[in-house]
Every structure is written in C-alpha cells, then in structure tokens.
Amino acid sequence: MDKQIQKRVFQAMEDSSFYPHPVAGIRQKDTHISKIFLTGNYVYKIKKPLDLGFLDFSSLEKRRYYCCREIFLNRRLTNDIYLDVVAITRKNGVIYLGGKGEPIEYAVRMRQLSDSKSLHNMIKAGEINKMDLVSLGRILAQFQFQTPKSELLHTGKGWENIYDACRENFRQTKDSCGIFIDKEIWETVRGATLSFLKNHQSYFNRRLKAGKIRDCHGDLRTDHIYFTDTGIQIIDCIEFNDRLRHIDVINDLAFLLMDLDFNEEPGFGDCLLNEFLRHTNDLNGFLILAFYKCYRALVRCKVNCIFLQSHDLLKAKRKFVHLDAIKYLDLASQYALQFFRPRIWVIFGKPATGKSTIAKKLSAVLGIKTIRSDAVRKQMFGLQPYESGTDLFGEKLYSPLVTSLTYGKLLCLAGEEIKKGRSVILDATYSKAKHRKEVICLAKEKGIKPVFIECRAGEKTIKERLLERQFSPSVSDARIDHFEKLTARYERFRYAGNALHISVDTAFPLEDVLRKILIKAFRIDAKAMIDIDQTESKMAYNNR
Structure with a gap:
C-alpha cells in the first residue's frame, strides 16, 4: 500500500508546480533506501517503505521518526543545510507539499549543495x-x-x-x-x-x-x-x-x-x-x-x-x-x-639514533614483542641487560663472529614469533647489508613483507646522546669513544626488494615520528591498486 502511495507522491513531485518556491529544474536520485528530488535551491529526501533488518522504514510513523532523526543528527557536522521535515499531504485526492490535509508521506528538506563541491x-x-x-x-x-x-x-x-x-x-x-x-x-x-x-x-x-x-x-x-x-x-x-x-x-x-x-x-x-x-x-x-x-x-x-x-x-x-x-x-x-599476516619490523640505524625509544613505543602501540640485539648479545654471555660489557667492546663480546651469532639468534627468535602468527620488532643497528638481506630472506620464506625503519639523527645529536650514557644506565654499550669506528662500519641501505623502507629523523618529536612510521607502513600499496584495475579489466572482458 505504502509503495502505491509513494508512487503517486513521486509522480506529483516530478511537476515543478508542486513546490511552493521557484524550481530551476528537477533531478531525481535513487539510492537503495531513499528517493531524492533536487529542485535547484532545495532537496527533498523521502525514505522508501523498506525493512532490511538493519533498517526499518516500513510504516509512515517510522519514516517520520527517522526523518526527524536525520535532521537532528546531521546538524552536528553541517551549518544551515538541514532545514526541517515537511509533511506531504492529501486532500480531496490532491497531493500537497506541506498542506493541511492527511499526511501520507514525509520528506527531509535540505539546502541543495553543488555537486561540483563534493x-x-x-x-x-x-x-x-x-x-x-x-x-x-x-x-x-x-x-x-x-x-x-x-x-x-x-x-x-x-x-x-x-x-x-x-x-x-x-x-x-x-x-x-x-x-x-x-x-x-x-x-x-x-x-x-x-x-x-x-x-x-x-x-x-x-x-x-x-x-x-x-x-x-x-x-x-x-x-x-x-x-x-x-x-x-x-x-x-x-x-x-x-x-x-x-x-x-x-x-x-x-x-x-x-x-x-x-x-x-x-x-x-x-x-x-x-x-x-x-x-x-x-x-x-x-x-x-x-x-x-x-x-x-x-x-x-x-x-x-x-x-x-x-x-x-x-x-x-x-x-x-x-x-x-x-x-x-x-x-x-x-x-x-x-x-x-604478521610483520617483521626492523628498527635500525647508527647507535644513539633513538632506535630503542621508537621500538619501545611501537611495541606498546601495536601490542607486539620487541627483540633487542643488545639484550640478546649479553644474554649469550650470561650478562644482565644493564650489566656493562664495554670492557669487551671490540673484542670477544663484539667480535664479527659474535655479531653474526647475535643476528642469527635475532632471526631465530623472530621466526618463532612469526610461526605463532605474531608480528615482531627487531631492534638492532643492522649496520651490514648482509644482515638486512637475511631478514628479507626470512620474510620472503614466510610470505610476509618486512618493514625497515631507519632511525637517523645529526652527528651533534648522536654525540650528545652517547655522552649522556656515561651518567645513566643503558642496555647499549656504545659510547662516545666508539663513534668514529661505528660510523665507519655502517653501510647505507640500498637494497629493499619486497621490503618497505622508511627513514625518520628522531630529532623531531616522538609522536610525530611514530605517526609518520605508522601511516607509511599501513598505507595501501599503489601497485596493488593497479593490480585491482587489471582484475577489473579481466572481469569486464570475461563478462562481455
């Protein structure tokens, strides 16, 4: 019954004389739940008599109620756009907009916005x-x-x-x-x-x-x-x-x-x-x-x-x-x-560039585990995280062999987390390209994409941070005396393969740096969007 009444209402609304204001022309829009009439200065939106489970416009009273709700709620984010709810009435068989007869439908009345401004x-x-x-x-x-x-x-x-x-x-x-x-x-x-x-x-x-x-x-x-x-x-x-x-x-x-x-x-x-x-x-x-x-x-x-x-x-x-x-x-x-899919996050860069600070905060935001190379290295030698290993710096604790073993252990621990379906953060200098490639190979084997976050800071900032470690406890044993040697060892990040590489300057506020990392890391892949277009073309071809 409501559908038949609406059909007659829609027919009346197609005539410009139906409206009590000048009409520049009438355009209609159909959505799956509404019928919309655009008249130039004003828009009239009528709800269809539907019950789809997640919405119920099946009765006239319900449609009136939800028209009122639409006006009230949409005024929160608009200014003088949602005007009122207008009754569409019938008297002596004639249908009116806002007349004194029997209400047979309701419409939300809005100011019309230019399509070009959407x-x-x-x-x-x-x-x-x-x-x-x-x-x-x-x-x-x-x-x-x-x-x-x-x-x-x-x-x-x-x-x-x-x-x-x-x-x-x-x-x-x-x-x-x-x-x-x-x-x-x-x-x-x-x-x-x-x-x-x-x-x-x-x-x-x-x-x-x-x-x-x-x-x-x-x-x-x-x-x-x-x-x-x-x-x-x-x-x-x-x-x-x-x-x-x-x-x-x-x-x-x-x-x-x-x-x-x-x-x-x-x-x-x-x-x-x-x-x-x-x-x-x-x-x-x-x-x-x-x-x-x-x-x-x-x-x-x-x-x-x-x-x-x-x-x-x-x-x-x-x-x-x-x-x-x-x-x-x-x-x-x-x-x-x-x-x-789980991810491997590699937070790397020269010592004192803020890697561990970034890793700790990222770990808290994403609720995932951080594996820190400094702690793993010391654990291999029976040392506590904050126990100094500087006496062995450049010798046993930091020899090339032990460094390789440390990075191998990082990979094993990361693999265990990935096997459990969990993402993981690796916090280490990763100064050598060969150690970065090992992460890329592990990620490829697991069918996932690693994210390399390279932390950078100016030389002055790095030296100031290294000096501060002389007066406060630190898991890292890198000190100002090691600056030149560590800088010389560091190899630039050149090969990314299927990895995502994000470079950040940790001199900026921490929250700004984290936003940059997270936004870039969770951005949709532009290449994947091209792949979607190709999928569309194939489907269009198959449906010819």
Missing part, C-alpha cells in the same frame, strides 16, 4: 589539495571529542557490536558469491575478519572502556563531504540504526580513508589521518585501522550487490556497479592481508 568530484577535477584534507582531519578530530560516548559503554558490548555487524555483512553478501563477486576472495576476507575478531576481543573491549566508542557519523564518504563558501559540510550520517553509528572513532574514519584508497588517492588519506591523529593522539587505533578499512570495503561491496539484486539497471550502469563491487572486495582482501 570531495569526490573535486578529487576527480583536481581541485582539492592536501591542506583541504588537513582542515577536514581537524574538523573530524574535534567532532570525535564533542560527540557523547556510546551507551554501549554501560552494556560492555563493544566487541559484540562489531562482531554482529561483520557477521551480518557476510550473511548479506553470501548469496552474491559466484554471481557478482569471487567466492574464494570472499571466504579469505571472511576467515581473516572472524579470526581477527576472536583473537582480539579483549582489545576491542579496552577500546570501549577507554571511551573510543562514540556516537559518530557512520557513513563518512567522499560524496558526503562538501567544501563550500560557508565551510566544510558533512552530510548523510546514519540515522536509521544506532548500532551502526555508535562505533569506534577509528571505524568512522576508516570509511573515508578506504574511500580515498578506492579513488586511488592514498596520499590524501595520509594527510587526513596525520592531522586527525595529531589532535586525538590515538595511535593505538592503528592496530585495528586495516581491520576497519576491510570492514568498510565489504560494506560498500554489500551495498553494490544489494543494488544489483534489487534493481533493473541499464546494461552500462549495471557494469559499473558490478565492477565497483569487485573492486571493493579486492580492496577488502588487501586490508585483510595487512591485519591478518
């Missing part, structure tokens, strides 16, 4: 710059501080919330496997996701207790963000399901970062993420960032699959929707590899 279209037109993303990152960080903590804090169901959401994603995409999307890739993503959730339940619950689950936007995408003369406007948050909006702040941001990856602009994502983290200092969120990006990519894959199943699309439109579904799933699989 982040999505500005990226395509080359009209966006990194400073725009910096401003956006700052706004989103401020928004996360202002939004209330989720009511889930009182229920303790932070993990259950995301677990149920992920299972629902897979349930709703299962029937599309083998028809619209690749079943094998889907199963890989599903297995990695559910395994990660089961292995990190305590971490998700700690995020809840730390107040990281808040009343967020829920649908941060490039086509929901506008750069206008009156500032940045962020529209279309999720109003129809509190569970999908009461989420981790990193989950909220991950959607937009994933969307930028999808649009092959990861550099913009780096700027946005750096500014967001600079204000929130939520570095611990990196442990789940790739996981949430994977979840968000699968959400978009699901939406495209639902669209393909429920709409009679033109052949050209259908092809693009189908290719997007494929690309989203491929992107999800890349993220799954990031969070599911």
Whole structure:
C-alpha cells in the first residue's frame, strides 16, 4: 500500500508546480533506501517503505521518526543545510507539499549543495589539495571529542557490536558469491575478519572502556563531504540504526580513508589521518585501522550487490556497479592481508639514533614483542641487560663472529614469533647489508613483507646522546669513544626488494615520528591498486 502511495507522491513531485518556491529544474536520485528530488535551491529526501533488518522504514510513523532523526543528527557536522521535515499531504485526492490535509508521506528538506563541491568530484577535477584534507582531519578530530560516548559503554558490548555487524555483512553478501563477486576472495576476507575478531576481543573491549566508542557519523564518504563558501559540510550520517553509528572513532574514519584508497588517492588519506591523529593522539587505533578499512570495503561491496539484486539497471550502469563491487572486495582482501599476516619490523640505524625509544613505543602501540640485539648479545654471555660489557667492546663480546651469532639468534627468535602468527620488532643497528638481506630472506620464506625503519639523527645529536650514557644506565654499550669506528662500519641501505623502507629523523618529536612510521607502513600499496584495475579489466572482458 505504502509503495502505491509513494508512487503517486513521486509522480506529483516530478511537476515543478508542486513546490511552493521557484524550481530551476528537477533531478531525481535513487539510492537503495531513499528517493531524492533536487529542485535547484532545495532537496527533498523521502525514505522508501523498506525493512532490511538493519533498517526499518516500513510504516509512515517510522519514516517520520527517522526523518526527524536525520535532521537532528546531521546538524552536528553541517551549518544551515538541514532545514526541517515537511509533511506531504492529501486532500480531496490532491497531493500537497506541506498542506493541511492527511499526511501520507514525509520528506527531509535540505539546502541543495553543488555537486561540483563534493570531495569526490573535486578529487576527480583536481581541485582539492592536501591542506583541504588537513582542515577536514581537524574538523573530524574535534567532532570525535564533542560527540557523547556510546551507551554501549554501560552494556560492555563493544566487541559484540562489531562482531554482529561483520557477521551480518557476510550473511548479506553470501548469496552474491559466484554471481557478482569471487567466492574464494570472499571466504579469505571472511576467515581473516572472524579470526581477527576472536583473537582480539579483549582489545576491542579496552577500546570501549577507554571511551573510543562514540556516537559518530557512520557513513563518512567522499560524496558526503562538501567544501563550500560557508565551510566544510558533512552530510548523510546514519540515522536509521544506532548500532551502526555508535562505533569506534577509528571505524568512522576508516570509511573515508578506504574511500580515498578506492579513488586511488592514498596520499590524501595520509594527510587526513596525520592531522586527525595529531589532535586525538590515538595511535593505538592503528592496530585495528586495516581491520576497519576491510570492514568498510565489504560494506560498500554489500551495498553494490544489494543494488544489483534489487534493481533493473541499464546494461552500462549495471557494469559499473558490478565492477565497483569487485573492486571493493579486492580492496577488502588487501586490508585483510595487512591485519591478518604478521610483520617483521626492523628498527635500525647508527647507535644513539633513538632506535630503542621508537621500538619501545611501537611495541606498546601495536601490542607486539620487541627483540633487542643488545639484550640478546649479553644474554649469550650470561650478562644482565644493564650489566656493562664495554670492557669487551671490540673484542670477544663484539667480535664479527659474535655479531653474526647475535643476528642469527635475532632471526631465530623472530621466526618463532612469526610461526605463532605474531608480528615482531627487531631492534638492532643492522649496520651490514648482509644482515638486512637475511631478514628479507626470512620474510620472503614466510610470505610476509618486512618493514625497515631507519632511525637517523645529526652527528651533534648522536654525540650528545652517547655522552649522556656515561651518567645513566643503558642496555647499549656504545659510547662516545666508539663513534668514529661505528660510523665507519655502517653501510647505507640500498637494497629493499619486497621490503618497505622508511627513514625518520628522531630529532623531531616522538609522536610525530611514530605517526609518520605508522601511516607509511599501513598505507595501501599503489601497485596493488593497479593490480585491482587489471582484475577489473579481466572481469569486464570475461563478462562481455
């Protein structure tokens, strides 16, 4: 019945005389849950009478309620865009906008924003710059501080919330496997996701207790963000399901970062993420960032699959929707590899360049073990970590043979962690290229990609740090007297192979250095994005 009434309402709204204001022209947009009429100055958005499980617009009263919720919630990130809820009425068989007759439908009334000012279209037109993303990152960080903590804090169901959401994603995409999307890739993503959730339940619950689950936007995408003369406007948050909006702040941001990856602009994502983290200092969120990006990519894959199943699309439109579904799933699989496969992190560089400080903080952020060469070397000789070995420097303790044995032991210990499915940090000088290549060979054998973090500092800074060790305990035995010899031994990093090499200047603040490391290390691989395009081409060819 509601569908028939809506059909007559939509027919009335196609006529410019229906509106009590000048109409420049009427454009219509269809989403899987809404019908939208754009009239020039104003937009009218009507919810379809659907019950999809995760949303329920099946009755007129429910649609009115969620129209009101949409106005209230979206005013948090917009300025004078969401105006009011307008009743569409019927009197004597005639349908009116805001008349005095019987309400038969409700519409959200908004000011119309120029399509050319959306982040999505500005990226395509080359009209966006990194400073725009910096401003956006700052706004989103401020928004996360202002939004209330989720009511889930009182229920303790932070993990259950995301677990149920992920299972629902897979349930709703299962029937599309083998028809619209690749079943094998889907199963890989599903297995990695559910395994990660089961292995990190305590971490998700700690995020809840730390107040990281808040009343967020829920649908941060490039086509929901506008750069206008009156500032940045962020529209279309999720109003129809509190569970999908009461989420981790990193989950909220991950959607937009994933969307930028999808649009092959990861550099913009780096700027946005750096500014967001600079204000929130939520570095611990990196442990789940790739996981949430994977979840968000699968959400978009699901939406495209639902669209393909429920709409009679033109052949050209259908092809693009189908290719997007494929690309989203491929992107999800890349993220799954990031969070599911262990990594070897090598923190290396000349002595006193801040390696151990970086390694310790990175270990705390990612919740992984650090293996330090200084401690391993001393343990081999029965010495305690802070017990001095300087009397043996350059002789027995630091001979080439013992150094080789030490690096061999590091590899063995790293291999044990990898075998258990755990990432590991190796903290050592790694001054010789041959020792770095051994790590690369181990990583290749295990099918993983090592990350080499090269710590650098000016000569003056290094000497000052070495001098300080004369007056304070240190696991490292390197002192100012050894500076020239150690500098001469150090070989430049030249061969990376399949490794990622990140160079950092530790004279900068620690938090800035860590952000740089983490953002670069978790950035999506540009080559992999090319591979996705190739996959699309193959699929398009096969579906001719």
